[in-house]
Amino acid sequence: MSTALTLVATITAIAQHQAAVQTHLRTLVAASREEAACIQYDLHQEQDAPHVFIMIEQWRDAAALAEHKQTAHYQAFTNTCGPLLQGVELKLMTKIA
Template sequence: MILIIAKALVKDESLELFKREALELVKNSRGEDGCIEYSVYEDQEKSSVMTFVEKWEDRAAIEKHEGTEFFKEKIGRLISYSENIEITLNSEVL
């Protein structure tokens, strides 16, 4: 299993647009083969910080997901609404 944490600092003027696109991405991604979990969270202290938490069966599932036109379109918009995005891919230790 691979855990992806993607943390975005969203431009204040783009927050509602970001949320709309993020929710569409989450809903669509949850139905993809190999997706175990796909959620987005809003920081309780700073609403412009949004965190995606994704769990995938394997690297092949991630590559298939990232190769879809839907993902490419949504991630392009999310990037344009953000000041910065940090992404980490993590493997379970035990």
């Protein structure tokens, strides 16, 4: 069985900061896709709530995800956008079929 991990992150921007958060998320996506252990890193936006973003990530394993959280691009997003966010919900999953 694969050890790949899937993470679904719901990132809710404060409405008036939606455009700035989206810009920073796009930068994060581009850099994260360059990581060797990144299998998938896709950004989505809710149609009825454009300030809500869904990130679907897949990583080789738990260690890869932990390494991702230590990268300069991840830390830059966290430090820059933290005050612009209403909240973040993370769901960690293992693919079973």
